[in-house]
Amino acid sequence: MPAVAVDAMGGEHAPEEVVQAVAAVSLQTDIECVLVGDAGRLERLLESTAYNPERIALVHASESIAMNDEPRSAVRYKRKASLTLTLRQVASGRCVAAVSAGNPGAAIAASLRELTVLPQLHKAAMTSVYPRAVEHIGQDPLALVLDVGATVRCTAAELVQFAVMGATYARVISKVAEPRVALLNMGRDATQGDEVLIAAHRRLRELSAISFVGNIEGHELTSGRADVVVCEGLLGNIVLKLLESVASAAVDLTSAAAPRSWRLRAGMAIMAGGSERLRAQADYATYGGAPLLGFEQVFIKAHARSKAAAIANAVKVAAKAARDGLVPALKAALTETQ
Amino acid sequence: MTSNGTPARRRGPAAWFGAGRRAAAPPSERVVFRWDLDKTYLLSEFESLREMMRIPFEKPEDKVAAPGVAALIRGLRESALGRGRAVRVYFLSASPPQIGRAIRRKLELDGIVYDGITFKDQLQRLFRGKFRHLREQVGYKLTELLKARSLEPETAREYLFGDDWESDPLIYSLYADIASGGLAPSDLAELLRGARVDPPLIAEAQQLATALAKREVVTRIFINLERPTPPAQLRAYGPRLVPTFNYFQTAACLFQDDVLSSDGVVRVARALVEDSHYEATQLENSLADIERRGHLTPATAASLRAALAAAGLLAPTPRRLSDRLFGPWHRDRRPKSTSAAMIDYRTLLGVQSAEGVAE
Numbered sequence A: 001m002p003a004v005a006v007d008a009m010g011g012e013h014a015p016e017e018v019v020q021a022v023a024a025v026s027l028q029t030d031i032e033c034v035l036v037g038d039a040g041r042l043e044r045l046l047e048s049t050a051y052n053p054e055r056i057a058l059v060h061a062s063e064s065i066a067m068n069d070e071p072r073s074a075v076r077y078k079r080k081a082s083l084t085l086t087l088r089q090v091a092s093g094r095c096v097a098a099v100s101a102g103n104p105g106a107a108i109a110a111s112l113r114e115l116t117v118l119p120q121l122h123k124a125a126m127t128s129v130y131p132r133a134v135e136h137i138g139q140d141p142l143a144l145v146l147d148v149g150a151t152v153r154c155t156a157a158e159l160v161q162f163a164v165m166g167a168t169y170a171r172v173i174s175k176v177a178e179p180r181v182a183l184l185n186m187g188r189d190a191t192q193g194d195e196v197l198i199a200a201h202r203r204l205r206e207l208s209a210i211s212f213v214g215n216i217e218g219h220e221l222t223s224g225r226a227d228v229v230v231c232e233g234l235l236g237n238i239v240l241k242l243l244e245s246v247a248s249a250a251v252d253l254t255s256a257a258a259p260r261s262w263r264l265r266a267g268m269a270i271m272a273g274g275s276e277r278l279r280a281q282a283d284y285a286t287y288g289g290a291p292l293l294g295f296e297q298v299f300i301k302a303h304a305r306s307k308a309a310a311i312a313n314a315v316k317v318a319a320k321a322a323r324d325g326l327v328p329a330l331k332a333a334l335t336e337t338q
Numbered sequence B: 001m002t003s004n005g006t007p008a009r010r011r012g013p014a015a016w017f018g019a020g021r022r023a024a025a026p027p028s029e030r031v032v033f034r035w036d037l038d039k040t041y042l043l044s045e046f047e048s049l050r051e052m053m054r055i056p057f058e059k060p061e062d063k064v065a066a067p068g069v070a071a072l073i074r075g076l077r078e079s080a081l082g083r084g085r086a087v088r089v090y091f092l093s094a095s096p097p098q099i100g101r102a103i104r105r106k107l108e109l110d111g112i113v114y115d116g117i118t119f120k121d122q123l124q125r126l127f128r129g130k131f132r133h134l135r136e137q138v139g140y141k142l143t144e145l146l147k148a149r150s151l152e153p154e155t156a157r158e159y160l161f162g163d164d165w166e167s168d169p170l171i172y173s174l175y176a177d178i179a180s181g182g183l184a185p186s187d188l189a190e191l192l193r194g195a196r197v198d199p200p201l202i203a204e205a206q207q208l209a210t211a212l213a214k215r216e217v218v219t220r221i222f223i224n225l226e227r228p229t230p231p232a233q234l235r236a237y238g239p240r241l242v243p244t245f246n247y248f249q250t251a252a253c254l255f256q257d258d259v260l261s262s263d264g265v266v267r268v269a270r271a272l273v274e275d276s277h278y279e280a281t282q283l284e285n286s287l288a289d290i291e292r293r294g295h296l297t298p299a300t301a302a303s304l305r306a307a308l309a310a311a312g313l314l315a316p317t318p319r320r321l322s323d324r325l326f327g328p329w330h331r332d333r334r335p336k337s338t339s340a341a342m343i344d345y346r347t348l349l350g351v352q353s354a355e356g357v358a359e
Helices: A014-028 A039-047 A071-077 A082-091 A102-113 A154-171 A195-206 A233-260 A264-283 A308-323 A326-336 B049-057 B069-082 B096-107 B122-129 B138-149 B170-182 B185-194 B199-211 B232-237 B248-256 B260-277 B280-292 B300-311 B320-329 B345-355
Strands: A001-005 A031-038 A056-060 A096-099 A126-131 A142-146 A180-184 A211-216 A228-230 A291-295 A298-302 B031-036 B085-092 B117-118 B156-165 B220-224 B241-244
Touching: A001 A014, A001 A082, A001 A308, A014 A031, A014 A308, A031 A039, A031 A082, A039 A056, A056 B280, A071 A102, A082 A096, A082 A102, A082 A298, A082 B320, A096 A308, A102 A126, A102 A291, A102 A298, A126 A233, A142 A154, A142 A233, A154 A180, A154 A195, A154 A228, A154 A291, A154 A326, A180 A195, A180 A233, A195 A211, A228 B117, A264 B085, A264 B199, A291 B241, A298 A308, A308 A326, B031 B069, B049 B096, B069 B085, B069 B260, B085 B138, B096 B117, B096 B185, B117 B138, B138 B170, B138 B185, B138 B199, B156 B170, B170 B185, B170 B220, B170 B232, B170 B241, B170 B345, B185 B199, B185 B345, B220 B248, B232 B345, B241 B248, B248 B260, B248 B280, B260 B280, B260 B300, B280 B300
Parallel strands: A001 A031, A001 A096, A031 A056, A096 A298, A142 A228, A180 A211, A180 A228, B031 B085, B031 B156, B085 B117, B156 B220, B220 B241
Antiparallel strands: A126 A142, A126 A291, A291 A298
16 A cells, blocks of 8 residues: 655645545545644544545644745745655655645755755756647647756756656656657757757757657647657746646637627637636646656645645556656666766 | 443543543443444445345355454453453344345354344335335334333443444434433424334334333444545534444444453454455554544553554554653543433434435
């Protein structure tokens, strides 16, 4: 029975949705969840839902890190924060993986403080998934992008390591036999971009261990051309947030224009089902989570807006990552490509 | 309303080294354990009509008992006899007597010694043309419990075991409150009408309730959360009713009530590990859950952890410095009182009737 530590106080809908998620996981799977947070509050929430107590343990945390807390000082001064204690459950070996939907900056800072960085690695990478077009039946409808904020500026060597880690994750967890890796750039030409991107492109092309498909431009991100997209943290974070906002912005802009035209109103009514599907497809609150790669331990960061279903998925992904040997696979891949 | 099950109130720290357990019942007192069968003792599958139809044709060896329940019943009898107490184990089922032979054989296979088993005569009801009452539980079980009570000595204390599938929490609570005098027979008719009980059964229940000597006889009601229902949903029945997710939790509470030995709890845990492949973490989490919900004192939980660790079923837990210095005394909390709070049956029945639970 794998044990997954869950930060019960992290996220915009914590702890209610987190408790719902853990309760559902306890009834559906053999995963043991260690819920970390305000024990009294968690117990009251648990008692009001259907759950299996055999698969849930509570660890009390007297503090929590809010979404608007300054990450570094919050991690430094809130020593008993639920996020920190969640990661300690993994660092101590009590749990095989950790999940949090809390403050992303604090998640990175706390990971660097509590977890062990892989020996071969230069920098850790935060990943995220986003919806993309599917080119053939059976293709994963989600692509992986990294880094989305752990390492703001990167060297070429770091981008190469991100590519190796992303490809390994796609192979081990998403079961993509030969993941196609692309480098996010301003053009397809290998000589475009700055020195870092040009050097990274050259190194990736020379790497036989991964299937590098070259540079990918912004407008191609949602195509099925790449399974893993590599970029530095600053760019990745901007791209991710832009992607998140596109669907809802399109729907909202059309809705705002609709009252002015009866044709638009009629069109909106006909398209209502489609727009809802689009909004649902782009709703990150339903996706679960993606890992923070580069540590000896598995840590899945769920989106801050995650609801119970997404957090439950994140817990399942965390257990799967531990079960399927993600960390040993990452170590092997990094050693091989050194 | 008073209770026989109030916590021990011995004075001084020495009293607390008894691991927060309740005062033992006098050796001469008879202890009665009344069990429901389906979904409480047996893991009967009757979610669909097909599964229901299969039950009468099941062989005794095909019937599956809930994990740990047989070990618990055996342990309860042994603990009582070991303390020189008279003990009775009864089963009350809403299943037809036609499956009685298979059930009796199953109990024999499980090594259960019992003193009585009652089935609902469905055929007789069919012959009388009472189709509507084939599935009626409240009137049937309540009258059977009241009849059975009149056969016990007045001082006999009872523990009732049911599940969250039909109306056991309501039936057992009504019975406990009628027996204690907390619910007047005159109020009973209206409540039973609310539960859509067959009118002749209402009259019979009222008659039996009036004749019964009033005394607090039901110490605890255990509801096996088989569905599983959120425990908070059963809070309306007061602290006397304890919702448990497995029989290890039930055993731990019965140990606290001093009707099961720690060895009995260990045997239930061992049955879960050996027969149902439970892991140590599942036992530990179950114990922590029932403790958090206030049905077990930290001291009782600690002494059970030690017993389970000694038996090799749990990893030994390092004692805290404060525990080593002061023992369990300093962090002992009283268990939830088992005395019945005033239950608002009118509201409960209104809700239950709407959900069709009573029918």
